[in-house]
Amino acid sequence: MSLIGAYDAMTDQVLILEVDQEWNVPYWTSVPTLLAAMVKPTSAKHGPLEGQTSGFVRIGKAQH
Structure with missing residues (x-):
C-alpha cells in the first residue's frame, strides 16, 4: 500500500x-x-x- 502524499490541483x-x-x-x-x-x-x-484490483483507504478525523 502506498500513500498519496499530496495533490496538485493546477496539474491534477x-x-x-x-x-x-x-x-x-x-x-x-x-x-x-x-x-x-x-x-x-x-x-x-x-x-x-x-485478478484482484486495488482500492483506497481514506483516513480522516472522526465525526461526532
Whole structure:
C-alpha cells in the first residue's frame, strides 16, 4: 500500500509516497493514471492475488 502524499490541483496530479523507498522513490502521476492503475487486475506473477484490483483507504478525523 502506498500513500498519496499530496495533490496538485493546477496539474491534477498526486504525489505517490512509495512504502519501499529502497527500490522506489516518491513520484508524481496524473489522477487518470492513478485511477486506471487502481482498476487494473493484478497479473499472474502475484500468485493468489491474480485478478484482484486495488482500492483506497481514506483516513480522516472522526465525526461526532
